[in-house]
Amino acid sequence: MKVIRTISGLRQELNSLKQTRKDGGSVGLVPTMGFLHAGHASLMTRAREMSDTVVLSIFVNPIQFGPGEDYETYPRDEERDLALAERHGIDIVFIPTVQEMYPKQVKTKIVVSELTSLLCGASRPGHFDGVTTVVSKLINIIKPNRAFFGLKDAQQVAVLQQMVTDLNLDVEIIPCPIIREKDGLALSSRNVYLSQEERTQALILSRSLNDVREAMNCGKATTAAEARLMLNEIIHSAPLAVIEYAEVLSFPELSRVEDDTLLVDLQGQVIMALAVKFGKTRLIDNLLFTPKEVLSLV
Template sequence: MRVIRTIKELREALEYMRAGGHTPIGFVPTMGYLHEGHASLVRRAAEASGTVVMSIFVNPLQFGPGEDYATYPRDERRDLELAEREGADIVFIPSVEEMYPQAVKTTVSVSSLTERLCGASRPGHFDGVATVVSKLFNIVQPDLAFFGLKDAQQVAVLRRMVSDLNMNVQIVACPIMRESDGLALSSRNVYLSAEERSQALVLSRSLRAVRKALEEGTVHTAEEARAMLMSGIRESQLAVIDYAEILTYPDLEPIAGEQALLSVPGEMIMALAVKFGTTRLIDNNVFTAKEVRVLV
């Protein structure tokens, strides 16, 4: 496994890999502090690709004022051990100066999809995500790019960016990875105290409860489902709800409160963002009305 820190060296290495027939190129962008969720993306990329590139870059553009950019967890040595163990061929670890050598005057913005859920709570966040991913796609020029569905809104935004800008890359969405007790894996879980972590289980528990109620026919409408989500989360005394929404997916359009969810064509998403102490966690289920089954 090669560790590369400059754009020039990475492009040269990938040119050599392509010339040697080590294609397709699979790409796993990350912000580091890797966990089993990231490991699953690398494994998926290794199965589908001739060369696996992982990037580790904590992108300042996607953090707002007062967010945790400076304190975001970092552990390069541990990250490299995981990347090599899981099959990465190249790990790209650029500095902020390498990625942004001058003040950024060109950004990428995806409208509509970024105005709800995390986009409403974190203005400018998805502009930062779209901009850095666009830069990384231009640098790596991957055939396949692998993202976890824990941030299903991010997947929807990036797929629309790729489609609208005719980027020659396929976004591969991979399942949410969870701890054995149901907590969705996140680099930010390290911030949780023992009590906060215990109470954070209310997120996956609430999502499962609404799904079961839909299956059993005790909940029918979007309004009923959202009320049940909110009620479930509020069982935790430490939970501070940012949002609990049910929308169409991937368009992220509102569903009328009185509309029966089982009459909605295509996919829907139940999405949550909740703070425990200073830690903001997200979770979701994407499902279809036809079978009322979880897809992720």
Template sequence: MRVVRNVEQLREAIEYMRGGGHGPIGLVPTMGFLHEGHASLLRRAGEMCGTVVMSIFVNPLQFGPNEDFESYPRDEKRDLELAEREGADIVFIPSVEVMYPVPIRSKVMVSSLTTQLCGASRPGHFDGVTTVVAKLFNMVQPDYAYFGLKDAQQVAVLRQMVSDLNMNVSIIACPIVRESDGLALSSRNVYLSAEERHQALVLSRSLREAREAVEEGRAGTAAEVKQLLISVVSRSPLAVIDYAEILSFPGLESLESGSRLTDTDGEIIMALAVKFGKTRLIDNIVFTPKEVAALV
């Protein structure tokens, strides 16, 4: 495994692998403090690609002024051990000065999809995401790029960017990885106290109960399912709901509140963002209601 820290070294390492006929190049962009969710992305990339590139960069452009950029957890030694264990060939760890050597005046922005969910709660967040990912795509020129569905909105936004701008890369969405008790893995879970972590299980539980209610016909409309999500999450005293939404996926369009979900064509997303103390967690389920209804 080769660790590189500037763009010239990165391109040299990739050209070496490409010249050796190692097959497709896969990119796994991360902000570090790696966990099993990231490991699963590396393994998926390894199954499909001859060369796996992982980037580790805490991107200041996607953090708001009152968010946790400075305190975001970092552990380079641990990250490199996991990356090597999971088969990364090249790990790119740039500084902010390498990624943004002069104040950036060009940004990549995706409209519409970024006004819902986390885009509404974190203005400018997705402009930072799309800009840094576009830069990484230009640097690495990957055939495939791997992202977890825990941030399903991010997947939808990046697929739109790639389609709109004719980028020659395929976005591969990988399943959410959870702890044995259902909590979705996140680098920010380390912020949680023991009690906050216990109460955070309400996210996966509420999503599971909402899906079951759709399956069993107990909550058929988007309005009913949203109210169920809010009701279940509110049972946890420490939970402060940022949003609870049911939208089309990947279009992220609002559904008619009175229409039955099982009459909806295509996939939907049930998505949550909830704060426990200072820690904001997200979780979601993406599924096709008509397929769920057919199984009942």
């Protein structure tokens, strides 16, 4: 495993690898902000299965953090990250500095409209502009065949897939399943911020999603309004939970499903998406499903 910290060094290494393989081989990219956990490990495993060369990037991207967010305090542990990357067969770890990625003031950003105006995009203005900009830079630098992202941030996956389609980028975005603790909490680098009581109460997120899905199975939540109401009621039963949103949307279009819509009438996938604060820690979670499959059990 090689650790590379400059764009020129990374390009040189990738060009060298390409020359040693007649067909160039396939390159998989796993973009991260570090402080790696089992969720990231699942992305690395998938990338290793589908790629000849796997590049893991570790970069806490300042332009996707808003004022007052946790950029300065975002958890970092490079030594631990490198050990995990090596155990999962990563070929190259790219760890640039902010100066390396943004040597001058950023005057060009990639903006995906509509999909970024709701959910996390509504509460974190400019966040997805920072995400799409840094991911497009990584794609241009590395030129991967595939890039791997976790579905815990399903909105991010939808936004990046739209960007790739609209700009004809020669890369495939590979969505990977949410990885959870045994008790159901979705893995996140920010989970370390939670106090013991906050972490206990945060289990209400996965519980609410599963309970609403079960209610659909039993015919007790057949409209979008019923699903939203039940999500909110269950989450509010945790005293420390402060709901930012609890929504029902089509996926990947991210169009709001009208209240009186019968979910069984919807085509394609639907997402129940949550963002909830416990103390100062903001957590997201979601459940993707096909209504006809769920409601056919009624």
